[in-house]
Amino acid sequence: MTLGYNEKLVLLKLGELKRTDVEKLVKATGLEQVAVMRAILTLQSQGLVKLKERREKVVKLTDIGKKYAEIGLPEVRALKLLKERKKIRLDDLREVLTEDEIKPIIGVLRREGWVKVEKTSEGLVLEITEKGEKAGKRAIDEILERLAEKGHLSLEEVEKVIPVKELKRRKIAQEDEIVERTVEITEKGLELVKGGIELKKEVTVLTPELITTGKWREVEFKPFNIKAPVKKIYPGKKQPYRVFLDKIRRRLIEMGFIEMTVDSLIETQFWNFDALFQPQNHPAREWTDTYQLKHPEKGQLPEKELVEKVKTAHEKGLAGSRGWGYVWSPERAMLLMPRAHATALSARQLAKGVQIPGKYFTIQRVFRPDVLDRTHLIEFNQIDGFVVGEDLTFRHLLGILKRFAIEIAGAKKVKFFPDYYPFTEPSVQLSAYHPELGWVEFGGAGVFREEMTEALGIKEPVIAWGIGIDRLAMFKLGIDDIRYLFSYDLRWLREAKLIW
Ligand SMILES: N[C@@H](Cc1ccccc1)C(=O)O
Numbered sequence: 001m002t003l004g005y006n007e008k009l010v011l012l013k014l015g016e017l018k019r020t021d022v023e024k025l026v027k028a029t030g031l032e033q034v035a036v037m038r039a040i041l042t043l044q045s046q047g048l049v050k051l052k053e054r055r056e057k058v059v060k061l062t063d064i065g066k067k068y069a070e071i072g073l074p075e076v077r078a079l080k081l082l083k084e085r086k087k088i089r090l091d092d093l094r095e096v097l098t099e100d101e102i103k104p105i106i107g108v109l110r111r112e113g114w115v116k117v118e119k120t121s122e123g124l125v126l127e128i129t130e131k132g133e134k135a136g137k138r139a140i141d142e143i144l145e146r147l148a149e150k151g152h153l154s155l156e157e158v159e160k161v162i163p164v165k166e167l168k169r170r171k172i173a174q175e176d177e178i179v180e181r182t183v184e185i186t187e188k189g190l191e192l193v194k195g196g197i198e199l200k201k202e203v204t205v206l207t208p209e210l211i212t213t214g215k216w217r218e219v220e221f222k223p224f225n226i227k228a229p230v231k232k233i234y235p236g237k238k239q240p241y242r243v244f245l246d247k248i249r250r251r252l253i254e255m256g257f258i259e260m261t262v263d264s265l266i267e268t269q270f271w272n273f274d275a276l277f278q279p280q281n282h283p284a285r286e287w288t289d290t291y292q293l294k295h296p297e298k299g300q301l302p303e304k305e306l307v308e309k310v311k312t313a314h315e316k317g318l319a320g321s322r323g324w325g326y327v328w329s330p331e332r333a334m335l336l337m338p339r340a341h342a343t344a345l346s347a348r349q350l351a352k353g354v355q356i357p358g359k360y361f362t363i364q365r366v367f368r369p370d371v372l373d374r375t376h377l378i379e380f381n382q383i384d385g386f387v388v389g390e391d392l393t394f395r396h397l398l399g400i401l402k403r404f405a406i407e408i409a410g411a412k413k414v415k416f417f418p419d420y421y422p423f424t425e426p427s428v429q430l431s432a433y434h435p436e437l438g439w440v441e442f443g444g445a446g447v448f449r450e451e452m453t454e455a456l457g458i459k460e461p462v463i464a465w466g467i468g469i470d471r472l473a474m475f476k477l478g479i480d481d482i483r484y485l486f487s488y489d490l491r492w493l494r495e496a497k498l499i500w
Contacts, residue, residue, distance in 0.1 A: 003042075004222055005202030006031055010039040014049060014185040015193035022181045040183055048189035054180045058152040059164055061144075065172035069148035073172075074101040075108045079135060082115065082128040090124040140166070147173060240496035241485045244473045245363055248383065251407075252361045257385060260345045260362040267344050268299040270333040274310050275347040276423040277452040279324040280332050291367050293336035301334055306351060309455040319450035338367035342384035343423070343466050350386075350448075350456040357389030357460075363469065374481040375440065377470065386448070386464035394426055397445055397463040404467065405432045405442065411475055415439065424464065425449050434475060443467035 003011065006029075013028045014020070020028075025036050043049040061069060071077065077096040082088060093102055106124070109115045114132030118125045139162040147153055155175065158164055167173035185193070200220040203210065210216045238246075253259065273285055283289070301307050307330065309318070317323030342364035349360055363383050370376045387400065398416060405411040411432035419429035424446020431439045445465035453462050470482050477496060479485070484492060 002223065003046075003197075004039075005199065005220065006035050006039040007042050008197050008199050010036060011043055011048060011185070011189060011193060012197055012199065014183060015190065019182060019184040022183065025183060043189065048186055048192060050184045050186055052182045052184070054182070056178055056180065057155045058176050058178050059147065059155060059158045059167065059173050060152045060176045061147045062171055062174050065144065065167075066148065068172060069144050073141065073144070074105055075112065075114070076141065078105055078109060079114055079128075079132060082126065082132060087125060087127045089122060090126065093126075140170075140172075143167070144172065152176065152178065234494045237498060239493065240477055240498060241473055243498050244476055245381065245469070248469070248472075249363060252383075252385070255359070257359045257361040258355075260349045260360050262345055262348070262362075262364075265338055265365055265367070266293060266299070266336050267339040268301065268333065269335045269337060270301055270307075270310070271344040271347055272337060272340055274314065274328075274333045275351065275452070275456065276343060277313060277449055277455070278422040279314060279326065280329060281324075281326060282422060289368060290340040291338045291369065293338070296336060298331075298334040299336045301330060302351065306456070307333075309457075313451045313455040317451060319454045321449075321451045323451070339364060340368055341366050341466055342382040343464065346384055346386050346464055347452075347456065350388075350453060350458050350462065354388055354458065357387070359385070359387045361385035372483065374483065375471065377482055377486075380482075381469045382443070382466050383469045383472075384464070384466040386462050388458065388460050388462045390460050392447075392461045392463050394428075394447055394463070397447065397465065398428070400463070401428075401430050401445055401465055401467075404465075405430065405472070411442075411472070419444055419446075421446055423449055423452050430465075430467070432472075432475070434471075434480075440471050441468075442471055 009029050009031065010025060013025060017024070017028065022033065022036060022040070025040075026033050029036060031039070040049060040051055044051050068074075072080070074097050078093055081093065081096050085092075090102070090106070093105060097105060106115075106117060106126070109126070109132075110117065112131075112135065114129055114135060115126045116129055118127065143153075143158060143161050147158075155164065158167070158173075164173070164175065168175075200218065202222045203219045204222045204224075206216065206221070210219065249259065269285070272290075273282070274280070278285065310333075311328045311330070312318060312323070313321075314324050314328040315326065342362050345362045345364060346360065354360065361383060362385065363381060365379060366382050367379050370378050372378065387396065401416075402414050405414045412435070413433040415431045415433075417429045417431065419427045421427045421444055424444070427444060427446035429444050430442045432442050434440050443466045445463070448462040448464050453459075470485055473485055474480065474482060477485075487493070
């Protein structure tokens with residue numbers, strides 16, 4: 001059994017005092033209260049001291065009570081003025097009372113029988129009564145004084161003088177519970193003290209100074225108990241989902257992808273749909289599938305040449321196609337909407353020009369009407385990207401997608417299904433396996449159609465994908481409800497792992 005410096009010190013003092021309270025031990029040892037308490041608990045666990053707690057219900061002054069104890073209760077102050085002047089106007093009380101105190105004062109003074117009140121043309125006039133002249137210290141004044149002096153009194157003591165309810169009603173005092181801790185040294189403790197305790201200075205850190213001066217020989221090193229329970233702390237940290245997105249971004253950049261960025265969440269239909277060869281009468285363009293902006297309703301189209309090419313692609317076709325065969329409306333293309341898919345950025349990038357070969361990606365917040373449930377949000381994040389290069393084929397695309405799902409997202413298995421998108425041919429849908437949710441649809445991919453890429457000025461094949469990144473995040477963060485990604489649940493935010 002080894003005792004630390006603090007424990008030894010406390011035990012030695014208790015050897016002298018035998019029995020005392022914690023406060024006195026704090027004074028006697030010169031240690032902090034927490035250090036004394038900790039030492040007592042250790043000593044108690046070794047049967048050297050006994051700690052007894054006594055709880056007592058007491059009455060204490062409130063802040064208002066403390067103030068009144070100093071300057072007097074409002075009625076006492078009023079009475080003092082009345083004793084001096086005998087007859088005063090209500091207004092005169094402003095000299096000694098605050099606005100709040102004046103309101104109820106007449107009632108109080110009357111109840112005590114200290115004043116006669118008269119209504120005059122100049123307002124209320126108060127005159128002191130005989131009883132007022134003779135009035136001395138009342139129960140309430142006495143208790144106020146005693147409470148101020150002692151700090152607290154037991155409930156019984158107060159009740160003997162005045163109902164505590166009355167003090168509480170006037171917000172002068174409140175009930176409280178105090179714990180009195182007495183510590184007593186045990187037989188075993190006394191024996192140890194008699195046997196002699198060597199009090200060596202205890203250090204927790206070995207400093208260069210201790211070594212060079214040779215003082216390390218005289219000191220005792222405090223052993224560390226790394227298993228001691230400590231308070232859990234939750235330092236600030238990044239939101240777990242944000243961490244996930246940042247990691248993916250980093251990973252993609254490491255893989256040589258160039259990030260495509262944009263400032264706004266709002267997009268013209270031109271970039272969201274038209275530039276992607278999605279016909280204007282396509283059902284996915286209806287309000288049921290996308291949101292639309294009311295104010296402002298329309299945005300700007302890009303340069304004329306590009307708009308003309310897109311128009312031609314839609315109306316008559318490009319690159320050997322016949323197009324969709326309808327009259328393309330620039331007005332319609334100007335309509336603004338919250339971006340419905342991140343592929344809009346791929347279109348913008350292709351039109352701006354790309355490196356050949358080149359790899360691009362973007363992580364975007366996108367918006368689509370849906371019914372919220374554990375796998376659907378109306379606002380979610382997509383990671384879109386494309387690879388452009390001369391010899392690219394559909395097989396490259398499947399390889400990239402599989403790598404994403406397994407390596408980046410930690411999916412266990414992936415599956416591809418044939419699918420349809422107006423801007424890709426062939427198109428594929430990617431599903432991944434989640435232990436609890438089963439097969440989850442992740443996103444789509446394909447080879448951009450030539451009608452699209454040619455209008456944007458690209459001759460080489462472009463393989464592209466769009467993945468619902470939130471569902472990938474669910475895999476990584478080990479959650480089965482997508483809404484949790486944006487949750488304010490502190491417990492989750494605190495405990496979610498940031499490193500996987
Ligand atoms: N933009 C499509 C996904 C996709 C992107 C790129 C190519 C093919 C499909 C979606 O949101 O569902």
